[in-house]
Amino acid sequence: MVEAYQRRSALAHFGLNALASQKADGAGITLGESAHRAIINIRGDAKDPAFTAAVKNATGCDLPAAANTVATAGDVRILWLGPDEWWVVGTDARRAGLIDGLRSAFAGQHTNVTDVSESRTVITMTGPAARDVLARGISLDLHPRAFGPGQCAQTSLSRTNVLLHQTDNAPSYEIYVLKSFADYLWRWIGLIAEDFGMAVKAE
């Protein structure tokens, strides 16, 4: 892990605070970055009650068993990635505690805990045009009857691998993207948003 004073978010070079101070009346989307989240990859058998209980114990959050869903408890979220793979997502402050908690709760079990926090950043997108902007680069059906709050999907957005999580009906989305692709994806969204109007949320 890098020293705290050296830490820079993957989108810091855009100067989000300066962009946020610009007037953007009637913007179709508001874009922001939620940097430095704790993202912990866990593997295990969802049918094993000892595993699900250990996850609940360590995080306070239930393990989502249904495909493409997210469970939330307080400031911890668990996102479904595959039939035996999940991300535990929390604030940066909880990172070490969550990892230690999961590792000790899993003692003796055939499981895996990997800290992948530094690999990704999160682009947040909210506003009435969010669905239209995403639709320009995604093959998923984002209509409310097919994809709603509490659902997530790993897919590709304008050729970039992302995890998309819808958080509310505004609609608001969180886009988990590899840090090295974040610059490209931000610029791409900006380009599409020229048709809808875009505001930036301060860091």
Place this chain on the structure above:
Amino acid sequence: MFVINCPYCGPRDEHEFGYGHEAHIARPTLEQQGTMSDAEWANYLFLRTNTKGVHFERWVHTKGCRRWFNVARHTVTHEILKVYKMGEPKPDISAENLPR
């Protein structure tokens, strides 16, 4: 383009998937490997059925859950007749016996 019904994630666009060629090709056991002829090795390594009709093949959901699974696809119409998980038996589907 196909829409492939990933057995874990549900229907997704073809570009999210990778193709893994013919399924159900058994690797020779250690015992067989000791006595196999070159022709038998060549058959195992290189020769495929090249079916015109129902073809059983492997796909991987590269951009989604990254899991492998099997697909029964008609190579003329590209119709996907069945999607089934790794380890499940080869379904009884042929060109004369298409599920409708």
